[in-house]
Amino acid sequence: MTNSAQDAPVATIDGVPTLVGARCTTCETHTFPRQDACPRCGAATVTQALPTMGSVWSWTVQRFEPKAPYRGPVGFEPFAVAYVDLGPVRVESTLGGRAVEDWNIDDGVRLVADDIDESGHSWRYHFEKSAS
Numbered sequence: 001m002t003n004s005a006q007d008a009p010v011a012t013i014d015g016v017p018t019l020v021g022a023r024c025t026t027c028e029t030h031t032f033p034r035q036d037a038c039p040r041c042g043a044a045t046v047t048q049a050l051p052t053m054g055s056v057w058s059w060t061v062q063r064f065e066p067k068a069p070y071r072g073p074v075g076f077e078p079f080a081v082a083y084v085d086l087g088p089v090r091v092e093s094t095l096g097g098r099a100v101e102d103w104n105i106d107d108g109v110r111l112v113a114d115d116i117d118e119s120g121h122s123w124r125y126h127f128e129k130s131a132s
């Protein structure tokens with residue numbers, strides 16, 4: 001199986017890196033990552049750009065290096081991982097840009113995409129505290 005850019009979780013839409021999920025055509029359930037069929041009712045889905053701003057729904061700190069196939073930075077450091085509430089869906093993501101112990105539930109966050117390729121797609125993203 002090969003991963004094409006079109007399968008990447010981040011696409012640049014109107015110049016803004018955006019998570020791409022799916023929306024059920026029948027019951028409006030949103031999913032991320034994308035799923036071809038709705039996990040709630042089984043109907044077909046369509047591709048759906050997700051909000052780029054949200055809030056920390058819950059979070060924890062990963063304090064030990066995950067086993068393979070984890071491919072994080074060499075020289076492991078604890079990192080925060082969260083469910084980010086984007087409104088229609090909660091997504092799992094790492095948090096960045098501040099010390100792990102500084103996060104709070106309901107903190108406002110914004111999507112940050114890393115390693116965006118020439119087609120505007122990315123496989124790596126995290127959320128950072130938003131300005132407001």
Ligand SMILES: [Zn+2]
Pocket residue numbers: 024025026027028029038039040041042043
């Ligand atoms: Zn559905």
